[in-house]
Amino acid sequence: MDRLLDVQTDKMIGTVSVVLVISIIFNKLFERFSSEGKFWNDQPWTGLRPEWLAGARAYFRSFVSVRDMLDDGYHKKQAFALPMFGGKPWLVLPPGAAKEFISKSDADLDADLIHIQQLQVKYTLGPKGIHIMKRPLQFDVLRRQVTRKLPLLTNSVYDELDPGFKQYWGTNTKDWTEVEAFPTCLRLVTRAANRVFAGSEICRDERFLEHSKLYTQGLVFVAMALRLVPNFLKPVIAPLLTLRSNMHFRICLEICGPVIGDRIRNTKEKLENPSYGWEPPIDALQWLVEECIRTKDHTELEPALITRSLLLLNAVAIHTTSISITHAILNINTFEHSAETIAGLREECDRILKESGGIWTKSALNDSLRLDSTIRESMRYDDLEHLSVGRMVVNPGGVSTQVDDDRSSPLEFQPSDPREEFLKQQQQKEARPSNSEDLARHQTALDLKTTSLVTTSDAFLAFGHGRHACPGRLFAAQEMKLMLAELRYRENGGEACWLNVDVHQCSE
Numbered sequence: 001m002d003r004l005l006d007v008q009t010d011k012m013i014g015t016v017s018v019v020l021v022i023s024i025i026f027n028k029l030f031e032r033f034s035s036e037g038k039f040w041n042d043q044p045w046t047g048l049r050p051e052w053l054a055g056a057r058a059y060f061r062s063f064v065s066v067r068d069m070l071d072d073g074y075h076k077k078q079a080f081a082l083p084m085f086g087g088k089p090w091l092v093l094p095p096g097a098a099k100e101f102i103s104k105s106d107a108d109l110d111a112d113l114i115h116i117q118q119l120q121v122k123y124t125l126g127p128k129g130i131h132i133m134k135r136p137l138q139f140d141v142l143r144r145q146v147t148r149k150l151p152l153l154t155n156s157v158y159d160e161l162d163p164g165f166k167q168y169w170g171t172n173t174k175d176w177t178e179v180e181a182f183p184t185c186l187r188l189v190t191r192a193a194n195r196v197f198a199g200s201e202i203c204r205d206e207r208f209l210e211h212s213k214l215y216t217q218g219l220v221f222v223a224m225a226l227r228l229v230p231n232f233l234k235p236v237i238a239p240l241l242t243l244r245s246n247m248h249f250r251i252c253l254e255i256c257g258p259v260i261g262d263r264i265r266n267t268k269e270k271l272e273n274p275s276y277g278w279e280p281p282i283d284a285l286q287w288l289v290e291e292c293i294r295t296k297d298h299t300e301l302e303p304a305l306i307t308r309s310l311l312l313l314n315a316v317a318i319h320t321t322s323i324s325i326t327h328a329i330l331n332i333n334t335f336e337h338s339a340e341t342i343a344g345l346r347e348e349c350d351r352i353l354k355e356s357g358g359i360w361t362k363s364a365l366n367d368s369l370r371l372d373s374t375i376r377e378s379m380r381y382d383d384l385e386h387l388s389v390g391r392m393v394v395n396p397g398g399v400s401t402q403v404d405d406d407r408s409s410p411l412e413f414q415p416s417d418p419r420e421e422f423l424k425q426q427q428q429k430e431a432r433p434s435n436s437e438d439l440a441r442h443q444t445a446l447d448l449k450t451t452s453l454v455t456t457s458d459a460f461l462a463f464g465h466g467r468h469a470c471p472g473r474l475f476a477a478q479e480m481k482l483m484l485a486e487l488r489y490r491e492n493g494g495e496a497c498w499l500n501v502d503v504h505q506c507s508e
């Protein structure tokens with residue numbers, strides 16, 4: 001059945017590609033002479049070369065060399081237009097504009113619209129796609145419950161990571177084993193995050209892990225292709241392009257549907273009869289079901305809608321975390337002072353784990369300052385996307401194009417934690433300090449707090465900043481720290497080889 005679908009899909013993709021190329025050319029010509037086209041013509045551009053069909057070629061080149069284009073644009077020290085394969089150009093603002101940009105309201109710069117447009121939600125997330133994005137119960141659950149219940153969730157995440165590492169990285173302590181860092185981190189993160197999103201039954205289902213991943217990846221590619229298609233053709237092209245991701249969705253629904261059905265039945269029963277012998281699991285699916293029941297709108301309880309919400313949580317949470325932790329593992333392992341850093345991290349993990357009785361708790365993870373700052377530095381050094389904090393300009397006066405202030409651009413990976421030194425000095429102070437010393441220390445403590453992994457600022461945008469800053473960052477930080485801490489157990493014949501992942505990984 002899958003093979004038949006593959007052949008049909010391949011033929012369709014061929015036909016669709018030809019139609020696409022023709023329509024893209026017409027679309028680009030039309031855009032060029034519109035008022036929007038005039039706006040873009042007035043901007044300084046990056047990535048354009050003096051060559052035949054310069055604009056079209058820059059768009060195609062942006063697929064592989066957007067980073068170089070951005071570096072080039074950065075040196076202009078002012079806002080510039082960036083060609084973007086699979087869509088309209090972006091106006092990139094200089095770092096000096098970050099503060100003002102982030103303070104703008106959604107009436108000027110809309111955060112949801114850009115996601116709806118980038119993901120082509122109308123065509124990719126099913127008939128209720130826009131409804132899911134505009135009324136994001138799943139994100140409210142995240143904001144209200146997941147972060148608050150983090151101390152209770154640490155154990156669940158660890159419960160999945162520990163067997164997950166054994167399964168994907170093996171248990172051989174004698175020989176070197178090659179491990180592909182990103183695919184295994186993706187698997188581990190999907191499993192651990194879905195324990196918190198969807199519960200233990202769904203998160204351990206290998207089919208769910210595979211098809212939820214393929215669904216998310218497919219969605220991104222389909223959205224990218226659809227952004228190239230003129231609007232009038234989208235209703236015809238989208239059903240063809242989404243054939244494969246719909247198949248992955250149906251498989252996920254097959255797995256999640258019965259679990260969701262049971263949750264709804266049990267939750268309603270428990271609400272009617274509090275002595276009913278069933279304890280609500282501690283996970284986002286349960287909180288989502290409870291929120292949906294509270295709306296008194298029975299359509300919110302459709303298993304397909306709830307599965308889409310779970311998959312949307314997956315879409316924002318999984319690749320972001322997996323890429324960031326893979327970057328951290330590789331950065332720590334490959335930079336100049338890798339050996340000292342690894343030894344320092346190892347010492348910290350051993351000490352804190354001993355102090356917390358051999359169990360990773362939320363407060364033990366909070367105390368792990370070196371883990372925290374190393375991941376933060378890695379996220380600063382190797383960002384997730386070349387462009388962060390995208391917004392759709394909905395008010396023509398919503399953004400001003402301005403010149404950058406002069407900033408240095410540190411291109412070195414330098415993990416270190418200023419907080420640790422400060423705390424050490426604090427502990428060494430025996431005599432009670434004077435009031436002025438107290439104040440100065442209080443200020444230093446406040447300043448240093450801003451260097452924590454989850455504290456966003458206009459100079460650290462890895463999780464965004466302001467009203468729309470990533471609400472999952474505390475959860476992601478906890479998960480990534482647990483992963484690095486777990487890695488320290490990997491030993492080869494008693495010799496520490498923590499984090500030797502990219503080249504060879506020795507496993508327990």
Ligand code: HEM
Nearest residue numbers: 139316317320321324389462463464465468469470472476
């Ligand atoms: C290392 C991992 C992660 C990174 C680097 C990351 C980064 C980001 C960034 C840059 C934004 C956009 C902020 C903006 O536009 O101002 C964002 C938004 C968001 N993230 Fe994350 N994220 C991560 C993990 C997660 C996780 C684990 C979850 C869920 C548990 C999550 C849920 C969300 C949601 C719901 C939004 C939309 C917020 C809004 O529009 O108001 N993220 N994230």
